Amino acid sequence: MTITYVLMQNLNRNPLRTMLTAAAFALPMAVFVAAISLVVLLAKVAAANEKELRLGVRQKTSLINPLPEGMRRKIEALDPDRKSLRAVCGMRWFGGRVPNTQNMLVSMAADADTFPEVYSDVQMTPEETAKWTADRTACVAGSGVAEQYHWKVGDRVTLESTVPPYLTLEFHLVKIMTQTERGNVFYLRRDYLEESLRTAGFDNPQCNIFWVKCTSAEGLRALQTRIDQAFANSPEETKSEDENAFAANFTQAGGDIPGLMQAMAIVVVCIIALVAGNTMMMSFRERIRELAVFKAIGFQSGRIFTIVLAESAMLALIGSLAGVLPTAAILTLVPMRGLRMGPISRVEISPVAVIVSVVIALVVGLAAGLWPAYQAMRLRTVDALRRIA
Numbered sequence: 001m002t003i004t005y006v007l008m009q010n011l012n013r014n015p016l017r018t019m020l021t022a023a024a025f026a027l028p029m030a031v032f033v034a035a036i037s038l039v040v041l042l043a044k045v046a047a048a049n050e051k052e053l054r055l056g057v058r059q060k061t062s063l064i065n066p067l068p069e070g071m072r073r074k075i076e077a078l079d080p081d082r083k084s085l086r087a088v089c090g091m092r093w094f095g096g097r098v099p100n101t102q103n104m105l106v107s108m109a110a111d112a113d114t115f116p117e118v119y120s121d122v123q124m125t126p127e128e129t130a131k132w133t134a135d136r137t138a139c140v141a142g143s144g145v146a147e148q149y150h151w152k153v154g155d156r157v158t159l160e161s162t163v164p165p166y167l168t169l170e171f172h173l174v175k176i177m178t179q180t181e182r183g184n185v186f187y188l189r190r191d192y193l194e195e196s197l198r199t200a201g202f203d204n205p206q207c208n209i210f211w212v213k214c215t216s217a218e219g220l221r222a223l224q225t226r227i228d229q230a231f232a233n234s235p236e237e238t239k240s241e242d243e244n245a246f247a248a249n250f251t252q253a254g255g256d257i258p259g260l261m262q263a264m265a266i267v268v269v270c271i272i273a274l275v276a277g278n279t280m281m282m283s284f285r286e287r288i289r290e291l292a293v294f295k296a297i298g299f300q301s302g303r304i305f306t307i308v309l310a311e312s313a314m315l316a317l318i319g320s321l322a323g324v325l326p327t328a329a330i331l332t333l334v335p336m337r338g339l340r341m342g343p344i345s346r347v348e349i350s351p352v353a354v355i356v357s358v359v360i361a362l363v364v365g366l367a368a369g370l371w372p373a374y375q376a377m378r379l380r381t382v383d384a385l386r387r388i389a
Contacts, residue, residue, distance in 0.1 A: 017279070018315070024275040025319020028268040029357050030327040035264050036353035037331070045181040049243040052121055055212040055220050056246040057227055060239040066092070066206035067236055072111070075210060078226050084219030089118035090207035092190055096159030096169075098149055104162055105145060109190035112136075118213040119187075122177055131174040136192040139171035144183030146176045159186070165200045169193070180348055212240075269360060272316070276368030280312045283372070292381045301377045308373035309366060316365025317358070324357050 012018075057075065059065040072088050079085040089111045096107040116122070116129045122140060124132065132138045141151060151157055153173055161167045171188055194205050212227075214220040224240040231238045241249075291304055328349040 017282075021275065021279045021315055022319035022322055025272050025316060025361060026323030028271050029320045029323035029361055032265050032268040032360075033324045033327055033349065033353045033357045034331065035268075036356060037348065037350045040350040040353055041180065041348055045247075046244050048121065048179075048181060049247065052243065053214040053217065053220050054118065054243045055214055055224055055227075055240055056243060057210040057212060057238050057240045058208065058246075060237040063208055066208055067210070067238070069205040069207055071207070071231075071236060072210055074230070075212060075227060078230055079223065082215075084215055084223050086213040086215055087114040087117045089114040089211045089213070090190060091209050091211060092193060092206065093163065093208045094159070094186075094188060094193060095162040096186060096188075097162060099158055099160055099168070105159070105186045106184050107159065107186040107188065109188050109193040112138075112189045112191055114213075115187065115189075118211050120213075121179065122175065122182070122187075124175055128175045131172075132189075135172050135174070136189055136195070137170060137172045138174045138189060140175040140177060140187040141173055142177045142179075142183040142185045145186060146173075151176070165197070165202055167193075167196050167200060169196055269364060272319075272361065273364045273368060276312060276316055276365055277371075279315070280308070280369045280372045283311070288379065291376050291379055295379065295381045304379070305373045305377040308376045309369045312369025312372070313362055313365040316361045316368070320358050320361030324354055328354055 057067075057071075059067055069090055072090050075088050076085065091111075092109045094107040094109050095104055097104045110119075112133060116124050116132065124140075132140070139157070141157075146152070149157070151173055153176055155173045156170055157173055158168065158170050161169070169188070169192070177183075177185065190207075197203070212223060214223060220242060224242070227240045228238055291308075294304060294307075295301070331349050
């Protein structure tokens with residue numbers, strides 16, 4: 001009689017309880033893998049932002065308060081030799097949405113000449129850069145937006161602004177960004193927006209933020225101090241932040257998402273630990289006589305210990321795989337159109353999250369089965385048979 005045979009018989013002993021216990025593992029582990037994948041994705045975005053060495057310069061009081069477009073020249077003048085500063089790109093909020101929809105895109109009007117350099121991670125080819133430069137109606141869209149509205153390169157797309165004077169503008173799509181962290185982003189040329197605003201009677205060129213591309217991390221920190229000092233105690237007082245700090249302002253406005261996800265993961269682990277522990281104790285109590293018989297026919301205590309522990313681990317593994325694999329397949333294969341998480345358009349399942357979730361489930365299963373297995377190992381055959389008989 002092999003251990004595998006005994007395990008399968010034990011799992012088939014009460015199929016309903018086995019399925020319910022597996023489901024109790026599967027649902028929390030599905031939540032766990034999604035939560036951890038989101039945390040990993042946010043960490044990936046933060047690492048990518050840090051690598052790009054971009055410094056955001058905005059009005060000190062609020063991002064809503066604009067700065068004059070002439071500040072770009074003043075910022076560039078702080079480092080004329082370009083030792084720390086590579087380029088400056090002014091951006092103005094457009095707040096566009098596709099007509100007859102309610103989903104507002106993260107749409108920004110950017111300086112046409114410096115956008116490809118400041119946002120080199122958009123990875124525009126020379127041909128795409130040439131189209132962006134030559135066509136004032138050119139735009140760049142994230143893959144999430146393009147998939148949702150079935151856009152492709154070369155299409156003419158129309159957006160309505162959600163801020164006064166509520167313009168309706170047509171654009172020529174020259175690039176679709178494949179980066180997950182820019183899936184919901186839409187970039188247009190600021191000169192096109194300013195020209196349209198002048199036509200509508202709003203002749204006031206301005207920017208909500210200036211993005212400064214730096215040459216090094218040391219240069220970024222030095223420029224951050226110099227810029228804020230240069231405009232201190234003036235009507236144009238600024239607050240300069242690296243890209244991660246700037247993004248954190250929006251993340252924290254909706255709550256500490258990474259912290260909430262990590263807390264949720266801890267709660268999930270506690271839930272499955274309680275479920276597994278309760279199930280294994282019930283199973284042990286029901287099988288005291290069976291285990292006593294095993295000992296009576298010559299099973300060693302160590303083998304009894306292994307059988308009970310392996311049953312707990314197998315149940316945990318089956319339940320975790322039942323939750324993790326379908327979740328990973330759904331989030332990977334099924335387009336999550338309409339997902340809105342700032343610039344992020346989809347949650348990518350991290351292999352690390354899958355591996356960690358399975359390992360945690362096994363550890364929890366082993367821990368839950370440890371005490372019943374120890375009790376089974378110390379079980380005295382005569383006492384057990386007398387108690388049950």
